[in-house]
Amino acid sequence: MSGWILEAIKGSSFKTKLSAMKKFFLEKSKVEDLTKCSLCPNMCRYACPVSIVDGKETTSPAGKARIAYLIKHGYIDLTTENVLPLYYCLSCESCTPHCFFQFNLSELIRPIRVEAIMRGEYPKQLNNLFDNVMNFGCAFGEVEKEENETNNRGDILIFRGCVVRKFYPELSKIATEVIEKLGYKSFMIEDEICCGYLLYEAGHDEYFMKIAKMNAERINRSGAKILLTLSPECTYTYRIIYPRYKIKMKPRVMHITEFIKENMGKIRFSERKERIVIHDPPKLTISLNKTRILLEILSEIPGLKVLRPMRNGKNTFYAGVNNLLYWIDKELLLEINRERLRELEEESNIIVTASPSAKRGLEIAGGKVYDLVEYLRDTIEGVRD
Numbered sequence: 001m002s003g004w005i006l007e008a009i010k011g012s013s014f015k016t017k018l019s020a021m022k023k024f025f026l027e028k029s030k031v032e033d034l035t036k037c038s039l040c041p042n043m044c045r046y047a048c049p050v051s052i053v054d055g056k057e058t059t060s061p062a063g064k065a066r067i068a069y070l071i072k073h074g075y076i077d078l079t080t081e082n083v084l085p086l087y088y089c090l091s092c093e094s095c096t097p098h099c100f101f102q103f104n105l106s107e108l109i110r111p112i113r114v115e116a117i118m119r120g121e122y123p124k125q126l127n128n129l130f131d132n133v134m135n136f137g138c139a140f141g142e143v144e145k146e147e148n149e150t151n152n153r154g155d156i157l158i159f160r161g162c163v164v165r166k167f168y169p170e171l172s173k174i175a176t177e178v179i180e181k182l183g184y185k186s187f188m189i190e191d192e193i194c195c196g197y198l199l200y201e202a203g204h205d206e207y208f209m210k211i212a213k214m215n216a217e218r219i220n221r222s223g224a225k226i227l228l229t230l231s232p233e234c235t236y237t238y239r240i241i242y243p244r245y246k247i248k249m250k251p252r253v254m255h256i257t258e259f260i261k262e263n264m265g266k267i268r269f270s271e272r273k274e275r276i277v278i279h280d281p282p283k284l285t286i287s288l289n290k291t292r293i294l295l296e297i298l299s300e301i302p303g304l305k306v307l308r309p310m311r312n313g314k315n316t317f318y319a320g321v322n323n324l325l326y327w328i329d330k331e332l333l334l335e336i337n338r339e340r341l342r343e344l345e346e347e348s349n350i351i352v353t354a355s356p357s358a359k360r361g362l363e364i365a366g367g368k369v370y371d372l373v374e375y376l377r378d379t380i381e382g383v384r385d
């Protein structure tokens, strides 16, 4: 939690401090969250990847909150031009751990994005995203059908996600092999469609509901006990967003790292003598609160030196393509991915993450990145008897 209030009253007497804090806490619940954020001296901007790389006041966290506030209260019109900065957000929640109120800025300003969609005053580059999801069931466009898609049944259903289906279809086969090495059988459904994460982030509630209901129906019908997602964004969508809309998922939703972690006790790893650096995806470490999971898994491999860059865990830095900037401002997104890649490569050129989106973003920026399942495939020998 940020101590900016404490900082502001640092030199005061104990009595003044106490009275100021009391008033602050009593009053803070009465003031609208957007107002609080608009008045904040941008305390989290130094943790916000967009702010760090873009450097503009309007796309800083409090800058976006001020625009949202002005639109909400009618001081400025809701036009495509005015609303544009509100899409300069990666929904990474890097602001949250640095915020006195623990705000998730993306959630705070999302109601204005919802309103913008309803009034047709949103950046039209997003039409491409909407068309892709609604026509092809994938945010990134048409995808080839894979030969390992079956309508088999089983306990573990692997949900690939849009980035894997479009850019790294081989990752789903690799994940299947890893799960097999752990002693389980898994399957994938033929008619997988996008979970709707980016529709939600864009504020398109109508399309999101349509896709989410369709998704839940297909997955629930499969009879799987575990829904195993390769992307933390999908885990987050099924676990956190769907319940907000009262959409029930029957299987237990798990990210691949959580599944591996649960099986750690019985895995036999082979030795691997090298230095690697890990990229913690913020959706995993901040939004899903799995701060050290990647480190904990990889640290079990004998001989392996696992390094973390300066920004890690809850203070990690975003990398990826699964965000609205991919449609709104690809150049800025590339700079964000480059910034992260530079930081990671200071530690090692062997980068391991647990997010196909981060792999894609960092590889577009020029890096070579392993998703966790790729890295583990040759490292897991099997399970103990």
Ligand code: SF4
Pocket (backbone or CB within 6 Å): 036, 037, 038, 040, 041, 042, 043, 044, 045, 061, 062, 065, 095, 098, 099, 100, 101, 102, 103, 104, 105
């Ligand atoms: S999210 Fe929190 S720390 Fe960031 S600008 Fe808003 S109130 Fe300040």
Ligand code: SF4
Pocket (backbone or CB within 6 Å): 047, 048, 049, 050, 051, 060, 061, 088, 089, 090, 091, 092, 093, 094, 095, 096, 104, 105, 106
């Ligand atoms: S969610 Fe991420 S990109 Fe958006 S304001 Fe917060 S830190 Fe910045």
